[in-house]
Amino acid sequence: MKSITYAERINQLPPYLFAQIDAMKAEARAAGIDIIDLSIGDPDLPTPKPVIETLCKSASDPNTHRYPTYDGMRVFREAVASWYKRNKGVKLDPEKEVVALIGSKEGIAHIPFAFINPGDYVLVPDPAYPVYLNSTILAGGKPYILPLLPENGFKPDLTEIDPEVLRRTKLLFLNYPNNPTAALADEAFFKEVVDFAKEHNIIVCHDNPYSEIVYDGTRALSFLEVDGARDVGIEFNSLSKTCNMTGWRIGYALGNPDILAGLLKVKTNIDSGIFEAVQLAGIKALEIADAVAGENSAIYRERRDVLCRGLGLEPPLATFYVWAPVPEGYDSMSYTEMLLSKCGIVVTPGVGFGAHGEGFVRFALTEDVERIKVAVERISEGMLI
Ligand SMILES: *Cc1c(COP(=O)(O)O)cnc(C)c1O
Numbered sequence: 240m241k242s243i244t245y246a247e248r249i250n251q252l253p254p255y256l257f258a259q260i261d262a263m264k265a266e267a268r269a270a271g272i273d274i275i276d277l278s279i280g281d282p283d284l285p286t287p288k289p290v291i292e293t294l295c296k297s298a299s300d301p302n303t304h305r306y307p308t309y310d311g312m313r314v315f316r317e318a319v320a321s322w323y324k325r326n327k328g329v330k331l332d333p334e335k336e337v338v339a340l341i342g343s344k345e346g347i348a349h350i351p352f353a354f355i356n357p358g359d360y361v362l363v364p365d366p367a368y369p370v371y372l373n374s375t376i377l378a379g380g381k382p383y384i385l386p387l388l389p390e391n392g393f394k395p396d397l398t399e400i401d402p403e404v405l406r407r408t409k410l411l412f413l414n415y416p417n418n419p420t421a422a423l424a425d426e427a428f429f430k431e432v433v434d435f436a437k438e439h440n441i442i443v444c445h446d447n448p449y450s451e452i453v454y455d456g457t458r459a460l461s462f463l464e465v466d467g468a469r470d471v472g473i474e475f476n477s478l479s480k481t482c483n484m485t486g487w488r489i490g491y492a493l494g495n496p497d498i499l500a501g502l503l504k505v506k507t508n509i510d511s512g513i514f515e516a517v518q519l520a521g522i523k524a525l526e527i528a529d530a531v532a533g534e535n536s537a538i539y540r541e542r543r544d545v546l547c548r549g550l551g552l553e554p555p556l557a558t559f560y561v562w563a564p565v566p567e568g569y570d571s572m573s574y575t576e577m578l579l580s581k582c583g584i585v586v587t588p589g590v591g592f593g594a595h596g597e598g599f600v601r602f603a604l605t606e607d608v609e610r611i612k613v614a615v616e617r618i619s620e621g622m623l624i
Pocket residue numbers: 280341342343344345368414418446448476477478479480485488489490
């Protein structure tokens with residue numbers, strides 16, 4: 240073989256901006272520097288014991304060892320529907336309005352394959368979780384960037400989209416509470432989204448993995464709570480952040496049955512569902528999710544307060560992220576490099592979430608409060624390590 244060439248769709252993916260940071264991090268570690276890593280969007284807290292125990296017990300039952308069903312076990316889908324009813328007041332038919340996913344990322348990555356023809360547009364927020372943009376590209380769609388600006392509360396301005404683009408738009412991705420900005424959406428905004436989607440015949444995919452990581456009496460809405468949302472869209476959610484289960488790979492898509500049927504059609508041809516023992520553990524997680532999320536949020540809140548008070552930042556009302564403007568004289572990459580080389584602190588440069596993330600860095604509250612205190616001291620004293 241003369242040479243290996245990647246498919247065009249792979250070449251079109253944006254470069255991996257974190258490679259440089261990863262290399263610097265590895266170098267600093269190798270040099271014995273005490274690194275405080277606030278860059279990881281992954282809970283440091285363990286999965287609750289009852290969930291682990293249910294997995295162990297279920298895994299030793301041979302009934303769980305065969306191929307699972309594509310859309311998820313009926314009992315699991317019922318547990319999801321019942322949690323949404325209890326927690327969000329949203330009534331879902333577990334048969335047609337709930338699909339189990341191998342983590343919500345799996346569904347987000349597959350949904351464009353069900354609806355996008357070459358040349359169709361997908362509305363992609365920026366800054367954002369990179370999967371919205373990359374799955375659009377992999378499916379042969381054209382991303383149309385919706386800037387999330389601080390002056391708009393990090394919500395897109397839907398009135399500013401080129402009508403020519405709107406004519407050829409199939410999908411819109413949204414994510415509130417938002418990663419990386421921690422912004423919330425209110426009912427008025429979701430209503431505007433529903434009207435917009437109806438008018439232009441656009442499928443709304445709302446990604447809601449931080450719905451339970453909330454502070455100071457905040458309640459994060461489900462998109463499906465809003466009148467008409469089910470006519471135009473689906474919501475992705477997951478146990479990853481709510482119950483500290485990122486490694487388990489279990490999530491769900493909910494809402495419009497025709498949209499879900501499209502997603503399921505793709506999935507049926509690519510994967511074979513989630514290990515049933517994991518689904519049974521997922522049912523246990525959903526039973527205790529409200530208590531677990533409450534405890535988690537209390538832990539993150541303490542960390543948030545230490546970081547935000549210490550650095551004079553606005554405390555977020557949801558997610559475990561703090562989206563911080565970089566000081567005068569830096570851009571997001573140079574500030575990230577400075578924090579690493581001078582303070583031994585790793586953050587994520589905003590530009591890694593898209594061009595409109597420039598001017599910010601993201602702190603993840605995924606180290607314990609003592610480590611965050613040390614981070615604050617190092618930053619405020621401009622400490623050289
Ligand atoms: C963590 C995260 C996900 C992925 O969740 P999984 O269910 O673990 O795949 C999806 N969207 C956003 C915005 C996230 O931050």
